[in-house]
Amino acid sequence: MRLSVIIPTYQHATTLPRALDSAFAQTRQPDEVIVVDDGSTDATVEALAPYRDRIGYLYQDNQGAPVARNRGFKQSTGELVIFWDADVIAEPMMLERLEDALKENPEAAWAYASFWWGRRLFQGRPFSAEALRSQNYIHTTALIRRKDFPGFDESLKRFQDWDLWLTMSEQGKVGIFVNESLYRVLVESDRPSYSRWLPKFVYQLPWRFLGWTPQAIRRYKAAHDVIVHKHRL
Structure with missing residues (x-):
């Protein structure tokens, strides 16, 4: 199956190259990588220059991450898609592990894993629709079957990931948990900041x-x- 990596970015010129290097270093190479620039005014264009022959690039006025992700999805062609934030650095086997989980669990609509937020480990758990109604334990960076993706709610400014998983769960879809820490969300100085966590x-x-x-x-x-x-x- 074709696998698409969709990277929404806004003012992430410093971390975006590391995210792209991480995507291209995967043991399971993505079939396409699409970067959606949500109106960045920093050096994003310059940061992308070395990658322009390896990525699809879309620019839009600043409209928020849900709009950028949905636009990237519409332009993608993969049967599997992953929304890979511009500050995410993955272990080389992340895509391979997540894809294997979906192959082994055909009933699952998406596969997700534990991750690091700076120096803090967010330990995932096996999927439970009931537990998901109490709190979100699944990050946006998950591998999703295209046919099961309902789109992000573009009216939301926060909790877009929680809303997505709740919506899919309410449609009767389930996720599969890969019990490994497969990526890290970069935080300034590698420490959670007051504004972000x-x-x-x-x-x-x-x-x-x-x-x-x-x-x-x-x-x-x-x-x-x-x-x-x-x-x-």
Whole structure:
């Protein structure tokens, strides 16, 4: 089966070459790599110059990651697709492991694995639709069967991955877990930053009784409420 790698990018000129090198170093080579530039104003074009004969390149005005991912999907041709963020560095066998999991489990619509966020390990778990309704444990970087992909909700600013897996689960589709840490999400200085990740307990603090709620918490809760309402969690 053909396998397409779709890389949405916005202001990731420093990490994008590493992500591309990682994709091209796979033991299971992708049949196509499509980069969707979501209106970057940094040195993304220059960073892509050495790869232009090996990738498909699409540019759009800044519209957000869901729009960029959907556009890349529409341009892709693979029966299998993976949305590979521009700050993701994979183990060389990642695509091979995920594809093997789908071959061995024809009932599964997507395959996913554990991963590192900077220095923090996010340990995955076997697929459970019920557990998924409580919290997301599947990153966007998963290998999906094209025929089962419903598209990303372009109205969402956050939790697009959780929404995707919930939608597919509600359609009766299941994922298959590969119990290995197969990639790393790069974080500035290789440490989680306040703006991109906060420990779970921080979100659970009784902020309304403390007289002040950080903007990151307010945005998180608002986005979380959208998912809760949409999927009746």
